[in-house]
Amino acid sequence: MLYFIGLGLVGAKDITVKGLEIEDYGRKLILADRDMVEQKADELLKESEVSDVEYLVVGDPFVDMVLREVNAGIQCRVIHNASTNAVECCGLQLYNFGETVSIVFWTDTWRPERFYVENLYRVVCIHHPVHRSRLQTVSEVAMACYIKQADRHPVTEKICVGLARVGAEDQVIRMGTLCQLVSCDLVDMLCLSAVIPDILQDLMTDISTYSS
Amino acid sequence: MLYFIGLGLVGAKDITVKGLEIEDYGRKLILADRDMVEQKADELLKESEVSDVEYLVVGDPFVDMVLREVNAGIQCRVIHNASTNAVECCGLQLYNFGETVSIVFWTDTWRPERFYVENLYRVVCIHHPVHRSRLQTVSEVAMACYIKQADRHPVTEKICVGLARVGAEDQVIRMGTLCQLVSCDLVDMLCLSAVIPDILQDLMTDISTYSS
Numbered sequence: 001m002l003y004f005i006g007l008g009l010v011g012a013k014d015i016t017v018k019g020l021e022i023e024d025y026g027r028k029l030i031l032a033d034r035d036m037v038e039q040k041a042d043e044l045l046k047e048s049e050v051s052d053v054e055y056l057v058v059g060d061p062f063v064d065m066v067l068r069e070v071n072a073g074i075q076c077r078v079i080h081n082a083s084t085n086a087v088e089c090c091g092l093q094l095y096n097f098g099e100t101v102s103i104v105f106w107t108d109t110w111r112p113e114r115f116y117v118e119n120l121y122r123v124v125c126i127h128h129p130v131h132r133s134r135l136q137t138v139s140e141v142a143m144a145c146y147i148k149q150a151d152r153h154p155v156t157e158k159i160c161v162g163l164a165r166v167g168a169e170d171q172v173i174r175m176g177t178l179c180q181l182v183s184c185d186l187v188d189m190l191c192l193s194a195v196i197p198d199i200l201q202d203l204m205t206d207i208s209t210y211s212s
Numbered sequence: 213m214l215y216f217i218g219l220g221l222v223g224a225k226d227i228t229v230k231g232l233e234i235e236d237y238g239r240k241l242i243l244a245d246r247d248m249v250e251q252k253a254d255e256l257l258k259e260s261e262v263s264d265v266e267y268l269v270v271g272d273p274f275v276d277m278v279l280r281e282v283n284a285g286i287q288c289r290v291i292h293n294a295s296t297n298a299v300e301c302c303g304l305q306l307y308n309f310g311e312t313v314s315i316v317f318w319t320d321t322w323r324p325e326r327f328y329v330e331n332l333y334r335v336v337c338i339h340h341p342v343h344r345s346r347l348q349t350v351s352e353v354a355m356a357c358y359i360k361q362a363d364r365h366p367v368t369e370k371i372c373v374g375l376a377r378v379g380a381e382d383q384v385i386r387m388g389t390l391c392q393l394v395s396c397d398l399v400d401m402l403c404l405s406a407v408i409p410d411i412l413q414d415l416m417t418d419i420s421t422y423s424s
Contacts, residue, residue, distance in 0.1 A: 009292060016220060016225065016227065016228050017226070020229060021225065060298065060300075080294035080297075080298040080301075080378075082272060082293050082295075085297040089292075
């Protein structure tokens with residue numbers, strides 16, 4: 001059996017009781033990075049044919065890998081947890097803002113911009129940073145793309161909402177333009193962050209009250 | 213301090229470890245039904261000024277009540293959990309399908325239809341039944357509204373996706389028209405259900421594989 005266990009948003013105690021009971025702390029822990037999941041999933045599949053394998057995922061397990069397991073005839077079970085839904089704590093509902101996209105961390109040599117679309121200001125940007133040492137923020141990457149493509153897209157002063165460390169005791173919710181958000185305390189530490197654009201005017205007061 | 217603790221989708225073990233540590237099982241448990249939350253919230257506010265109050269919510273705590281607490285100057289904290297995001301286990305993403313609405317349980321004398329909108333087939337219908345004895349399904353209510361308003365809205369054969377007991381071991385995912393879903397085993401038991409319409413053609417095969 002292959003278990004997909006959602007770890008939730010912030011720390012070790014965000015796992016559910018059900019997930020904790022399934023998780024076997026005595027077993028060998030393998031870091032499943034992007035390469036492992038995308039290119040070496042067969043090893044995982046092979047092992048789960050003969051014994052229980054727990055696949056731990058920050059947030060809520062995604063469906064793509066589950067479908068691969070099912071197609072391979074392997075029994076699997078998903079233990080759900082909080083994920084992108086938690087950003088609605090700012091008072092805005094995700095379905096109003098179009099597609100949810102991931103902003104990956106940039107390195108000196110790897111700076112993909114595919115997430116950047118013409119309607120950035122209607123896109124919800126969410127990522128799950130895994131490496132604590134990389135303190136780059138969603139706002140910084142979005143802003144860098146924005147400046148780079150400014151000749152093709154008009155500069156606007158639309159208000160965005162930035163969230164950092166959602167679910168943690170030091171959770172932060174801030175409003176402002178992308179420029180303003182870059183200078184905010186929105187550094188991510190193994191947490192969920194989001195930039196939710198095109199904010200509805202009548203919700204502004206509520207949000208600023210909650211985030212202050 | 214007022215804590216809003218998400219209980220997750222299915223049973224007692226879907227609470228997070230963090231939520232469980234905050235929850236005090238020795239204390240008096242008050243059933244907070246709709247009347248209590250909407251009309252008697254002041255009592256809750258008053259008590260949380262002098263002692264810790266834990267407000268337990270099936271799924272993930274909603275923001276409306278949090279904002280009321282903040283406006284009243286009361287410290288509060290949200291412990292997130294799985295909620296509507298879990299329906300994406302069927303392979304479809306919520307943001308593709310417009311507004312998320314709640315379908316309430318009908319009684320003999322109370323049969324609200326406000327959730328029924330012209331674009332029902334693009335609406336995601338989600339509810340959290342609380343009373344185990346009410347085994348009415350999302351599909352039945354949606355179908356009843358649909359038939360009633362058939363003279364105003366053309367009958368179509370668009371495919372929907374129905375989910376029942378999401379997150380439980382006996383989770384069910386089925387595809388079909390609303391008529392077909394009514395006859396499926398989609399009875400809800402304190403779980404999340406959804407009807408996701410206008411399914412994308414290229415996902416049909418994956419979904420039918422996963423749900424079989």
